[in-house]
Amino acid sequence: MIQLEGINLHFSNKKTILEDLNLEIPQGAFCWLTGPSGAGKSTLLKMLHLEIKPASGRMEILGINPLKARRNLCARLRQRVSMIHQDYRLLSNLSIFDNVALPLRLQKIDKKIIQSNTNEILEWLNISHKQKAFPNTLSGGEQQRVAIARAVVHKPAILLADEPTNALDENQAFRLIDLFNDLNSIGSTVIVATHNETLIKNFPAPKLTIHDKQLWISDV
Ligand SMILES: Nc1ncnc2c1ncn2[C@@H]1O[C@H](COP(=O)(O)OP(=O)(O)OP(=O)(O)O)[C@@H](O)[C@H]1O
Numbered sequence: 001m002i003q004l005e006g007i008n009l010h011f012s013n014k015k016t017i018l019e020d021l022n023l024e025i026p027q028g029a030f031c032w033l034t035g036p037s038g039a040g041k042s043t044l045l046k047m048l049h050l051e052i053k054p055a056s057g058r059m060e061i062l063g064i065n066p067l068k069a070r071r072n073l074c075a076r077l078r079q080r081v082s083m084i085h086q087d088y089r090l091l092s093n094l095s096i097f098d099n100v101a102l103p104l105r106l107q108k109i110d111k112k113i114i115q116s117n118t119n120e121i122l123e124w125l126n127i128s129h130k131q132k133a134f135p136n137t138l139s140g141g142e143q144q145r146v147a148i149a150r151a152v153v154h155k156p157a158i159l160l161a162d163e164p165t166n167a168l169d170e171n172q173a174f175r176l177i178d179l180f181n182d183l184n185s186i187g188s189t190v191i192v193a194t195h196n197e198t199l200i201k202n203f204p205a206p207k208l209t210i211h212d213k214q215l216w217i218s219d220v
């Protein structure tokens with residue numbers, strides 16, 4: 001469950017990005033997030049990923065109020081909330097395999113399971129042949145698939161995907177939504193920010209739209 005009440009958010013320049021924003025998403029939901037460029041989609045996702053704090057308002061994510069919770073509780077919450085960043089954010093000094101395995105290593109999972117789960121997702125995303133390479137040697141679409149693999153490998157309770165198909169071809173994009181649907185069917189909440197109306201039309205789901213600093217909800 002994600003609950004936001006009366007959220008106001010601005011950056012240091014004080015320009016308001018989100019104003020009195022309210023949102024309730026039940027656990028296990030799938031929804032699209034749209035809105036014009038600069039509307040605040042990435043900002044909202046980063047706030048849900050606990051990277052940015054609102055100036056005021058109330059937040060509850062998976063039963064925890066991250067604005068009041070102790071640091072170690074927030075750290076554990078963050079392991080359950082995963083984000084595919086618009087700019088990928090791969091760790092340049094780690095190989096592709098190590099980038100993807102990282103969330104499992106942080107959970108101190110058995111090495112054999114780390115090996116098999118990481119291999120499985122790398123293969124599914126057709127990127128396993130690059131597992132020993134480093135991020136700066138990959139194409140944009142390849143880097144995006146690595147970022148996707150890293151975000152889903154540990155089956156997070158919440159997946160925040162920020163324009164996860166913008167460097168992919170249409171076939172890869174459609175397959176990716178199947179992957180998100182699989183994750184969704186085992187109980188993960190999935191929020192996908194996109195400008196891709198074809199994708200939205202092909203996979204109808206509730207649509208959140210940011211417009212004029214506010215959030216509007218509609219069914220597709
Ligand atoms: N760190 C920052 N400091 C100051 N302003 C910022 C910062 N990050 C984002 N902004 C501003 O916040 C607004 C919303 O940006 P955001 O990246 O959330 O938009 P978006 O909806 O994701 O756009 P796009 O579709 O282009 O990705 C923009 O006006 C942007 O310039």
Ligand SMILES: [Mg+2]
Pocket residue numbers: 041042043086162
């Ligand atoms: Mg964005």
